[in-house]
Amino acid sequence: MRLLELHMPADDRFDTVMRAVKHAEPIDYYVQDTQQVDRRLISVFLREGTGQALMDNIQTVLEGCxxxxxxxxxxxATAPKLKEATDQKAERKIQATREEIYSDVSTGARLDRDFIIMVVLSTVVAAIGLNSDGVAAVIGAMVIAPLLGPVLGFSMGAALGDFVLLKRASMTLGAxxxxxxxxxxxxSFFLAIDLQSQQLMSRAEVRLDGLALAMAAGGAAALSLTRGQASALVGVMVAAALLPPGAAVGLFAGSGHWTLALRAGLLLALNVVALVLAALIVFRLRKIRPRAWIDQKNANRAVWINAALSVLMLAAATALILWLDLGSKVSVG
Structure with a gap:
């Protein structure tokens, strides 16, 4: 359930807005004057699945204002207990509004001092955990790392055709x-790199099942956001595992193991691309798109371009994985 509040001028558009409110079939609503002259406050109590349509209708009425x-x-919670809807409208899907999702995603894609500090700390934890074969430390670094935020921001920017968010998320992820x-x-210059560590060496293993894991994690992350269940993102951070491969790249490169660094870098790139593509697909299926028709055309173009690039990169990565596996089998044979 959602409580929507609209603070607007008490002009000739008020009646049209009220018709939109009543058309949304709210559970309850009330209107009150405010301390500001010629202003009204409309509070609307809505069932799940009706908020986005009402917000779009209100914004259409108040276009230019x-x-x-x-x-x-x-x-x-609310009291007294609400009766369950019995008609076909009761099957409306549970989904946060586009504006709610955008607010969550844009905050996670912000490049600020806290983001930098969190990346540094999580990298230190991940590097030490990988080198010492500490599973708990590696998992802790996954939870701390904020890299999932800009990945979702990139996918959201593509879904909405919001090039400002796309650019911000790209810069944050790259940084x-x-x-x-x-x-x-x-x-790597202060640690004696332990190539017997299972946690470290596993980040140099690039397999096709890792692609399926990253796709599933990206889809779960986007679905959690669209349903307003951000708490589920902690589990997704662990499954996505973006930071450990990145930390492994630096450790391998600093110690001169360039082949292992290349494999860890490939795993990192594969995870990022798979997360972006899966999140983009989920946003599309959940109909996360701009309100205006012309913006929808721009969003469609951005979606197809990013989806095509992601598929090409995944295809190239898959071919490279198969080539690496074939080369390792030949060398063993």
Whole structure:
């Protein structure tokens, strides 16, 4: 359930907005005057699945007006108990509004001091955990690392055709990976690299089942966001495992093991591309798109371009994986 509040001018558009509110068949609503002159506050109590349509209708009515504000709140509980809807509308899917998802994603794609500090700390934890074969430390680094945020931001930007978000997410992701590589490379000069560590060496193993894991993790992350269940992202961070391969690249490169560094880098690239593509597919299937028709055309173009590039990169990575596997079998034989 959602509580939608609209603060708007009390002008001739008010009646049209109220018709849109009633058309949404809310559970309840009320209107009150505010302390500001000629202003109204409309509070609407909505069932799941109806908020986006109402928000779009309101924004259409108030097109060209900057003097309004829509705020959406999740409703944890209400009394008395609501009756369950019995008609076909009861099957509306549970989904957060586009604006709610955008707010969550854009915050996670922000490049600021906290992001940099979190990447540095998680890289230190991951590098030490990988080298010492500490499973708990590696898992902890996965949870700490904020790299999933810019990946989802990139997919969201493509789904909406929002090139500002695309650029911001790309810069944040590139900076995060670059910081992780630099930190782990520096750490390699202070750590005696242990090639017997199973956690470290597993990051140099690139297999096709890793592609399926990354795709599933990306889809789960996007689905969690669209359903307003951000708490599930902790599990996705562990499954996605973006930071450990990045830390492994720096450790291998700093110690002169370039072939292992290449394999770990391939695993990192494969995970990033698979996450982006899977999240993009889920956003598309959940109909996360701009409100205006012309913006939808731009979004469609961005989606197809990014999807095509992702598929090409995955195909190239898959071919390289098969080639590496074939080369290893030949050398063993």
């Amino acid at each position: 900057d003097d309004y504000r829509i705020t959406v709140f999740p409703v944890e 995060g990976i670059g910081i992780a590589l630099a930190c782990s490379w520096i750490l």
